[in-house]
Amino acid sequence: MRITDTKSSWGAVTWVLHWVMFVAMVALFALGLWMTGLDYYSPWYTAAPDIHRSAGMLFLFALVFRLVWRVLNPKPSDAELSAMERVTSKVVHWGFYPLLFALLISGYLISTADGKPISVFGWFDVPATLTGAGQESTSGTIHMVLAWAAMGLVAVHALAAIKHHVWDKSHILTRMWSGPFSKSD
Numbered sequence: 001m002r003i004t005d006t007k008s009s010w011g012a013v014t015w016v017l018h019w020v021m022f023v024a025m026v027a028l029f030a031l032g033l034w035m036t037g038l039d040y041y042s043p044w045y046t047a048a049p050d051i052h053r054s055a056g057m058l059f060l061f062a063l064v065f066r067l068v069w070r071v072l073n074p075k076p077s078d079a080e081l082s083a084m085e086r087v088t089s090k091v092v093h094w095g096f097y098p099l100l101f102a103l104l105i106s107g108y109l110i111s112t113a114d115g116k117p118i119s120v121f122g123w124f125d126v127p128a129t130l131t132g133a134g135q136e137s138t139s140g141t142i143h144m145v146l147a148w149a150a151m152g153l154v155a156v157h158a159l160a161a162i163k164h165h166v167w168d169k170s171h172i173l174t175r176m177w178s179g180p181f182s183k184s185d
């Protein structure tokens with residue numbers, strides 16, 4: 001099994017990160033929407049945001065690692081795409097990183113606005129840094145808008161992948177789906 005990416009396939013690290021983070025992001029989105037509607041008397045009133053914040057911080061560490069890994073590894077060839085598709089796929093792929101970092105940092109800023117650290121599943125604390133007047137509500141609005149924008153970009157990205165697979169009969173989706181087990185190497 002290949003660990004690193006090559007000129008023709010995605011390795012195990014990118015493959016695991018891509019699909020685990022996809023599931024995590026959809027789960028965090030659904031959890032975020034659900035928990036903000038919870039009643040004070042719900043047994044999940046404090047537990048759900050604790051889980052959301054903790055899992056979100058792990059997502060942030062994973063994203064830093066993913067970005068470093070991406071820069072250090074070759075990118076599988078996209079020669080079969082048209083010039084226009086190559087540009088848009090680059091914009092979408094690289095667009096995810098700043099968008100997700102901004103989403104995660106806004107979440108961190110909501111949660112630490114009162115100066116208290118975030119306890120990640122009780123394992124360790126992430127300290128507060130910035131605190132200011134109105135930080136919680138401003139970051140909350142930004143977080144909500146960025147969460148919807150990120151889901152929008154995921155939808156565009158996933159539809160493009162499905163279009164390449166069904167319409168163009170390209171192996172781009174199969175290559176990411178089978179990752180280190182793809183036969184193309």
Ligand code: HEM
Nearest residue numbers: 014021022025070076078093096154158161162172173176
């Ligand atoms: C949270 C959701 C998702 C995010 C943030 C995301 C992000 C990315 C990024 C950044 C890349 C470029 C490689 C990298 O930097 O790791 C990529 C590649 C890819 N993604 Fe996603 N993705 C998501 C969900 C999906 C879904 C649902 C599908 C399929 C239906 C999909 C299909 C692909 C494919 C096929 C590639 C490889 C493109 C190529 O070989 O040029 N992704 N994705």
Ligand code: HEM
Nearest residue numbers: 025028029032033053056057104107108110111140144147
């Ligand atoms: C992929 C990562 C994340 C996604 C998709 C996500 C998504 C969401 C969504 C959809 C909401 C509901 C927004 C609303 O309707 O008001 C929300 C709320 C919230 N999120 Fe996240 N989130 C992520 C990461 C984080 C992180 C890393 C933190 C903190 C460390 C965080 C902290 C919060 C908090 C405190 C709220 C409640 C805000 C309020 O009460 O207005 N989130 N999140």
